[in-house]
Amino acid sequence: MGDLAIKVEHVSKKYCKSLKRSMMHGITDIARNSLGFSSHSGVLRKEEFWALNDISFELKRGETLGIIGPNGSGKTTLLKMLNGIFWPDKGKITVCGRVGALIQVGAGFHPMLTGRENIYLNAAILGMSKNEVDKKFDSIIDFANIGDFIDSPVKFYSSGMFVRLGFAVAVHCRPDILLIDEILSVGDQGFQIKCFRRMNELLDSGTTVILVSHSMIAIERVCKKTMHLSNGRLKDEGETMEVIRKYIGNIESCNSEPTSTIDKENPIIFTKGNIKRTNSQIDLELEFQTTISIKNPNIVAILWKGDVRVCNIVSGDTLSSLRSGRYKVKFNVGNLSLSYGHYHVSVRLRDRLNPLCTYGINGRIVDLFVKDNSEGMNGINLGENGIIIAESDVNIESI
Amino acid sequence: MNLVQSKETMVTYEPDNSIKKGYLSIFKEIFNELKSNQWLCYQLFKRDFLTLYKQSFFGIVWVFIFPLVSVGTFLILKGSGIFTFGNIQVPYPLYAILGIAFWQLFATGLIATSNSLVKAGPMIVKINFSKKSLVIASFGQAIVSFIIQIVFLGILFIYYQHMPSIIILFLPVLVLPIILFSLGLGFILSLLNGIFRDIGNALSLLMTFCMLLTPVLYAKPVSGTFADLTNYNILYYLICVPRNILLMGIMNSKSDWTGFFISVVLSLVFFTSCLVIFHLTETRIAERV
Numbered sequence: 001m002g003d004l005a006i007k008v009e010h011v012s013k014k015y016c017k018s019l020k021r022s023m024m025h026g027i028t029d030i031a032r033n034s035l036g037f038s039s040h041s042g043v044l045r046k047e048e049f050w051a052l053n054d055i056s057f058e059l060k061r062g063e064t065l066g067i068i069g070p071n072g073s074g075k076t077t078l079l080k081m082l083n084g085i086f087w088p089d090k091g092k093i094t095v096c097g098r099v100g101a102l103i104q105v106g107a108g109f110h111p112m113l114t115g116r117e118n119i120y121l122n123a124a125i126l127g128m129s130k131n132e133v134d135k136k137f138d139s140i141i142d143f144a145n146i147g148d149f150i151d152s153p154v155k156f157y158s159s160g161m162f163v164r165l166g167f168a169v170a171v172h173c174r175p176d177i178l179l180i181d182e183i184l185s186v187g188d189q190g191f192q193i194k195c196f197r198r199m200n201e202l203l204d205s206g207t208t209v210i211l212v213s214h215s216m217i218a219i220e221r222v223c224k225k226t227m228h229l230s231n232g233r234l235k236d237e238g239e240t241m242e243v244i245r246k247y248i249g250n251i252e253s254c255n256s257e258p259t260s261t262i263d264k265e266n267p268i269i270f271t272k273g274n275i276k277r278t279n280s281q282i283d284l285e286l287e288f289q290t291t292i293s294i295k296n297p298n299i300v301a302i303l304w305k306g307d308v309r310v311c312n313i314v315s316g317d318t319l320s321s322l323r324s325g326r327y328k329v330k331f332n333v334g335n336l337s338l339s340y341g342h343y344h345v346s347v348r349l350r351d352r353l354n355p356l357c358t359y360g361i362n363g364r365i366v367d368l369f370v371k372d373n374s375e376g377m378n379g380i381n382l383g384e385n386g387i388i389i390a391e392s393d394v395n396i397e398s399i
Numbered sequence: 400m401n402l403v404q405s406k407e408t409m410v411t412y413e414p415d416n417s418i419k420k421g422y423l424s425i426f427k428e429i430f431n432e433l434k435s436n437q438w439l440c441y442q443l444f445k446r447d448f449l450t451l452y453k454q455s456f457f458g459i460v461w462v463f464i465f466p467l468v469s470v471g472t473f474l475i476l477k478g479s480g481i482f483t484f485g486n487i488q489v490p491y492p493l494y495a496i497l498g499i500a501f502w503q504l505f506a507t508g509l510i511a512t513s514n515s516l517v518k519a520g521p522m523i524v525k526i527n528f529s530k531k532s533l534v535i536a537s538f539g540q541a542i543v544s545f546i547i548q549i550v551f552l553g554i555l556f557i558y559y560q561h562m563p564s565i566i567i568l569f570l571p572v573l574v575l576p577i578i579l580f581s582l583g584l585g586f587i588l589s590l591l592n593g594i595f596r597d598i599g600n601a602l603s604l605l606m607t608f609c610m611l612l613t614p615v616l617y618a619k620p621v622s623g624t625f626a627d628l629t630n631y632n633i634l635y636y637l638i639c640v641p642r643n644i645l646l647m648g649i650m651n652s653k654s655d656w657t658g659f660f661i662s663v664v665l666s667l668v669f670f671t672s673c674l675v676i677f678h679l680t681e682t683r684i685a686e687r688v
């Protein structure tokens with residue numbers, strides 16, 4: 001098969017919504033299969049639905065694929081099928097090489113057994129041989145790094161320790177294909193860094209990785225290609241940044257509807273945003289419309305990376321009062337170094353002397369992708385309340 | 400270096416996979432799976448064994464308690480004379496405890512295997528591993544108890560100064576049919592239990608009933624409907640006949656011999672078909688466990 005790792009052809013998977021029906025369907029399936037009949041899995045019976053519908057993709061050795069999508073869109077189901085836990089009801093999956101699945105870390109642990117005993121057990125369940133475990137045993141304990149607790153029953157572990165041990169075993173089974181489902185978030189910071197480092201090691205040695213996560217930062221960090229699932233269908237597929245941008249845009253457009261029309265409640269709205277980055281310079285252009293006049297306007301734009309606030313870009317006390325109309329405001333941030341990743345900007349307009357009057361809140365007016373790490377000094381100040389404020393030139397014009 | 404490591408198998412998942420491939424390849428698949436998962440099987444067995452008595456004060460002593468209590472009850476019944484045990488030529492405790500040991504091998508093995516998939520449910524939907532090994536491993540506990548009880552019986556043999564037949568050296572062979580029968584049934588019931596939890600509940604009840612129907616604690620009745628029933632009871636041939644051979648060195652009658660051999664062949668066939676059915680349908684069960 002050359003360098004092909006995974007091939008998924010028109011795969012569908014159905015589930016049954018009702019427990020009682022599921023029992024009946026189950027017994028029919030078993031009866032049919034054991035008598036050597038086909039189970040006619042391609043058709044929906046009563047109360048069944050397609051949890052995955054006609055998914056196709058291919059992955060080569062050493063490639064990484066991210067899977068994103070809202071809750072219940074079928075991400076875990078897809079991973080489980082790639083692992084062979086469930087079989088497709090339609091279509092065909094071909095997998096070349098040893099698969100290691102981290103659907104849930106420590107799923108094979110027995111709470112009564114000690115960490116040490118569980119390492120052997122879990123390793124065996126994950127498909128390692130005795131020799132392999134014997135060889136890697138110390139390295140696993142090292143990686144987990146949970147100290148004396150290794151000889152206590154696993155049921156006395158904190159959830160982070162549990163994950164540490166589970167992940168330690170899993171990454172040591174040297175799979176050709178690693179499937180990871182939303183698990184890295186439980187460990188502490190140090191452990192997460194360790195995990196990413198380990199994952200990069202695996203990637204370098206030619207492991208194929210599929211990562212399911214709701215953390216866009218994690219996906220961006222690991223995956224070149226990304227798939228967006230929605231309601232069991234392949235909604236989008238391609239370069240990670242692009243897919244994520246559309247995916248987030250999607251969420252935003254459903255969440256921020258109220259501010260899109262101007263009325264009594266929302267006298268001011270931001271209508272358009274534009275951001276440009278050249279080296280360490282950032283040009284931010286915002287357009288807004290107001291039906292009221294504001295005495296001491298203060299525009300606050302906040303640059304976010306995921307849910308981390310990077311800095312505020314504020315107009316300060318430079319703006320004079322505004323009458324109703326349309327305006328375009330330009331910020332020019334001179335020196336702001338950003339690291340690789342996905343950013344967005346939120347804006348609002350306040351009355352400088354009366355901070356409680358806040359208008360035109362827009363949670364995500366514009367997105368920014370940074371593909372290279374910029375160098376140079378940060379031209380930032382610590383403002384009041386310890387908020388980081390980027391130095392910027394502001395200018396405003398009526399349009 | 401990596402190339403050597405990853406010249407691995409290619410797996411395809413497709414609906415009705417096995418049916419398309421044909422029955423002969425099924426046997427090969429099953430055989431390979433069992434062979435390559437021996438260590439897993441051992442680890443799962445070890446898990447069951449270690450955890451069973453871990454948070455218990457008496458620990459392994461529990462293994463002895465069940466036969467002692469059952470035999471004790473029957474001894475009291477015997478003394479009171481309300482129950483006839485038939486004609487038994489050997490000391491009754493030997494007869495009963497050996498019978499119970501065999502019975503327990505069958506019954507606890509069957510109950511453990513039937514519950515194995517359900518008990519491991521959370522694991523089954525998160526990791527892909529050999530379910531057959533899981534079922535087989537869960538039988539291990541019954542075998543360990545059996546061995547302990549046999550050792551315990553050795554002491555009783557000395558106490559009653561009764562020599563068992565030389566056939567006792569072939570004990571592993573004698574118990575094989577009952578193990579296969581129990582395991583085969585366990586394979587099927589574990590699947591069904593995954594869908595209908597009723598199986599697990601009904602089983603414990605049913606086991607007590609079956610034990611009373613089978614002449615484990617009393618001698619085989621000579622006449623009447625009960626005797627006819629026993630003639631068609633496969634458990635009689637797989638459990639009581641070997642027990643009687645061990646204790647008395649002879650078969651009661653010629654019909655026992657034929658019955659025994661037919662039952663052995665039947666249990667072999669039964670085991671194989673159950674294994675095949677399990678193999679064909681195990682992937683359909685995970686999402687419903």
Ligand SMILES: Nc1ncnc2c1ncn2[C@@H]1O[C@H](COP(=O)(O)OP(=O)(O)OP(=O)(O)O)[C@@H](O)[C@H]1O
Binds near residue numbers: 051
């Ligand atoms: N065993 C099952 N039986 C019936 N329905 C199921 C079963 N497992 C999952 N589903 C349904 O299938 C759909 C897809 O579930 P899945 O777990 O794949 O979602 P997901 O994308 O992983 O979501 P999340 O982001 O919350 O983890 C959901 O609607 C879920 O309710």
Ligand SMILES: [Mg+2]
Binds near residue numbers: 075076077181
């Ligand atoms: Mg999920």
